[in-house]
Amino acid sequence: MTESSTTLDELERRAAARRDRPAYGHDALITCDRLVRVFSADGVEVQALQGLDLLVREGELMALVGASGSGKSTLMNILAGLDTPTAGAARVAGRDLLTMKARERLRYRREVVGFVWQQTARNLLPYLTAAQNVALPPRLRGRAGRRNAGRVEELLGVLGVADCRDRRPHEMSGGQQQRVAIAVALANRPAVLLADEPTGELDSRTAEEIFAAFRTVNEEFGTTVVIVTHDRAVAGEVRRTVAIRDGRTSTEILRHTRVDEATGEESTVAREYAMLDRAGRLQLPADHVDRLGMRDRVVLRLEPDHIGVWPDDDPAAREAGGPGEPGEAGDPGRL
Numbered sequence: 001m002t003e004s005s006t007t008l009d010e011l012e013r014r015a016a017a018r019r020d021r022p023a024y025g026h027d028a029l030i031t032c033d034r035l036v037r038v039f040s041a042d043g044v045e046v047q048a049l050q051g052l053d054l055l056v057r058e059g060e061l062m063a064l065v066g067a068s069g070s071g072k073s074t075l076m077n078i079l080a081g082l083d084t085p086t087a088g089a090a091r092v093a094g095r096d097l098l099t100m101k102a103r104e105r106l107r108y109r110r111e112v113v114g115f116v117w118q119q120t121a122r123n124l125l126p127y128l129t130a131a132q133n134v135a136l137p138p139r140l141r142g143r144a145g146r147r148n149a150g151r152v153e154e155l156l157g158v159l160g161v162a163d164c165r166d167r168r169p170h171e172m173s174g175g176q177q178q179r180v181a182i183a184v185a186l187a188n189r190p191a192v193l194l195a196d197e198p199t200g201e202l203d204s205r206t207a208e209e210i211f212a213a214f215r216t217v218n219e220e221f222g223t224t225v226v227i228v229t230h231d232r233a234v235a236g237e238v239r240r241t242v243a244i245r246d247g248r249t250s251t252e253i254l255r256h257t258r259v260d261e262a263t264g265e266e267s268t269v270a271r272e273y274a275m276l277d278r279a280g281r282l283q284l285p286a287d288h289v290d291r292l293g294m295r296d297r298v299v300l301r302l303e304p305d306h307i308g309v310w311p312d313d314d315p316a317a318r319e320a321g322g323p324g325e326p327g328e329a330g331d332p333g334r335l
């Protein structure tokens, strides 16, 4: 009797603690929770996103990387409000991307997010000048006038393309076009700026300049910036790089600046993390798995401050004080 009531009390306490815990991503600007996108083409189903989790906080400048076909563009199209997920949850600046109606979706695309695409030609209207391109989004929103004109000049100035104000896209270089495209994307003061391979058509020096422009925008206006890139140099410049693999976030690299106390010299320190989803699933980096020849199943052992992972039946690991007997600390149910 006493034992069962204790158990009930304990269960009630745990349930209450779970209820009081803040919801996943409650303080994030972008929350993707087990996001799924399935495409059907010619009777074949492609799972482009397979339960992707991602949190982005306000004011971040971060990069998304991943092999071709890993799902980066699918994710960006969803965040841009151009596509809807099949399942899961996605919220940006308080908007629910699954339940938005057509009219809300249009407002979302005009006011909450700005985007810059890889193809320079897709970002700008060819028959308008740079200034007219930047002035267009506020006009479509019903905001014209002197304040708007001031914003156009400010944006072109901050992005270093004030001298292009009266030129049409074909009269500008690829780098200038992308900088004007960033100005267009920011014209309505969006909370989030999304860029899908924005430096893909540019040489590496120009790519660096474009990346510097994103950094300026992030610092000057506090805009949250998410950049999909293949460019290692760009990915190495941001504090946070999230890798997508097979439609899920797999690893994350965080960088911080360390100052040497003796010399005062600054250096960047990078640390790689694997993502642990809310069900406790962990995706091991492919190169780690390959190097140790791991497949099908692995042996786990819980230590006071870490969890050891060994290839199945690795005798060397056992000799070195590796995994214990199944059901001991190696029981996954206890992890």
Ligand SMILES: Nc1ncnc2c1ncn2[C@@H]1O[C@H](COP(=O)(O)OP(=O)(O)OP(=O)(O)O)[C@@H](O)[C@H]1O
Residues within 6 Å of the ligand: 039, 040, 041, 046, 047, 048, 066, 067, 068, 069, 070, 071, 072, 073, 074, 075
């Ligand atoms: N409209 C679509 N219809 C059918 N399949 C699609 C569609 N869009 C994407 N896919 C498939 O979904 C998967 C993810 O594609 P996605 O374009 O998101 O990858 P990616 O990481 O952006 O690749 P890349 O770096 O080459 O642009 C791929 O297998 C792709 O073929």
